[in-house]
Amino acid sequence: MAFIKRAYDISRKKIFFCKSTDSLAKIATIMHTNNVGSIIVKDGDSIKGIITVNELLRQMSKNKDAEKTLANDIMSSPIITANKDLEINRLVDEFNKHKVSRMVLINKENKVVGIVRDIAVYKYMTFYKYDREVRKRFARDYLHKLY
Numbered sequence: 010m011a012f013i014k015r016a017y018d019i020s021r022k023k024i025f026f027c028k029s030t031d032s033l034a035k036i037a038t039i040m041h042t043n044n045v046g047s048i049i050v051k052d053g054d055s056i057k058g059i060i061t062v063n064e065l066l067r068q069m070s071k072n073k074d075a076e077k078t079l080a081n082d083i084m085s086s087p088i089i090t091a092n093k094d095l096e097i098n099r100l101v102d103e104f105n106k107h108k109v110s111r112m113v114l115i116n117k118e119n120k121v122v123g124i125v126r127d128i129a130v131y132k133y134m135t136f137y138k139y140d141r142e143v144r145k146r147f148a149r150d151y152l153h154k155l156y
Contacts, residue, residue, distance in 0.1 A: 016100045017093035019133050020114050020123030026051045027060070029081035033073065036080055037065055047111050047124060050084045056121065058084030061111065090115045093122050100130055 025048045027036050040048055040062055050058040060083060068083045069075060089107045091100060093114040103112060104127045114123040 014096055015093070016091055016095045016097065016112070016114055016125050017123055019097070019129045020093070020125040021045070022123050024049060024121055024124060027080050028052060029057050029079065029084070031080045032076050033065060033068060033078045033080075033083070034075040036060060037069075037075065040065065046126075049088070049113065049121060049124075050080045050086075056088055056113070057081070058086035059088050059111065059113065060084050063110075085109075088113055091125075092116075097130060097133065100125070101134070104130065 023043075023045075025039055025043055025045055027039060027048050027050055029050050029052050036048055040046070046062045048060050049056060050060060058080075060080060064083055064085065068078060073083075089103075089109050090113045091103050093116050095103070095114075100112070110127050112125050112127075113121055114125060116122050
């Protein structure tokens, strides 16, 4: 079994964007319709920031007018990016360094190609650790005789 070793392998590849002038209501609709927890704020080809579902809910709970409050007002900026080919172990270091829950992955041309969550990295690393342990335990002689 080949193990995933790069950030891109465990990322969400379908990325959703909004404009900095889009309302919270429009952003909430996009996120709900597509069942995503984050959306990237863009103006033309320029990435301005990111909005997570937690930030959206936080702002709406403060009785912000969902039609008048704009993406530009609530987005997190600057956006934290990582190379899509970054090894998982180094990606963990980046999450720890920047203290974010999501990292935007870019390719060599600086184009957005994915978003990876800290929890996805955690789940992968947990699986990988236990998978290695199970393989060690089942590598005993009696298994070879059974199969």
